[in-house]
Amino acid sequence: MRAITRRLSLVGVLFAWALAVPALAAETQVAVAANFTEPAKEIAAAFTAATGHKAILSFGSSGQFYAQMAHGAPYEVFLSADADRPKKAEQDGLGVPNTRFTYAVGRLVLYSKTPGLVDEGGAVLKSGKFAKLSIADPAAAPYGAAAVQAMQRLGVYDQVKPKIVQGTSITQAYQFVASGAADLGFVALSQVIDQQGGSRWLVPTGDHKPIDQQAVLLFTGQKNPAAAAFLKFLKSPQAVAIIRRYGYEAR
Secondary structure, three states: OHHHHHHHHHHHHHHHHHHHHHHHOOEEEEEEEHHHHHHHHHHHHHHHHHHOOEEEEEEEOHHHHHHHHHOOOOOOEEEOOOOHHHHHHHHOOOEOOOOOEEEEEEOEEEEEOOOOOOOOOOOHHHHOOOOOEEEEOOOOOHHHHHHHHHHHHHOOHHHHHHHEEEEOOHHHHHHHHHHOOOOEEEEEHHHHOOOOOOEEEEOOHHHOOOEEEEEEEEHHHOOOHHHHHHHHHHOOHHHHHHHHHOOOEOO
16 A cells, blocks of 8 residues: 555656646747848757747847837847947947857858849949849848948949849848849858859958958846857857858857
8 A cells, every 4th residue: 555655656756746847938039130030040949948948039120120029029138130220239238248159150142043144243233134143131230231231332332223222131131132133143052052053252351341240148038048148048059050050150
């Protein structure tokens, strides 16, 4: 009888522990720069597998996210496509001091679905043999700002400006090219690294301001263990391997 009682007690303890474990897991709201969409999805899945926590991802331009956060949007972690906005988040009292770090360094690519259209030096921009060129909105998306800087460095910006179509984010800039709405476009290397065919030019890093993509913990997530855990996981060897596989440099 005592043995049966001990077994029942043990079962009760195990059952109570099993109920308690899911309660330890938490969710965090993460604002992710559009260029980082695919690696972020992989990292979030690996994060859940490793910790039990869940990262709820939202994708868009860094500028739009900042405007939303400044107006009370409940994001807890911000993965920007630049360093300026996370730094500003700290200065404006949105970001937790000493939590900001560079999680990836992006690369800009001039890309077309048409083989042979884009050469390795970007001379197609000088030739003007295209109807539409897509870029992300330079005011909201760091990759768009980098595209403008690269064209200015080449001395072609004023020439091609009438042909530019702007996407609200780097995702839409890529979609313009993928759909044929634009003949070519400046996109993130991560968006085309696995694409076969077409033509592309990997823009030299010296042709634009470095695309240092920084993360920061927001005060809205300061007391959420999942938010801090996600930022810690972003620095892990597993996450860094994913980041590098998509063509980013990781520090």
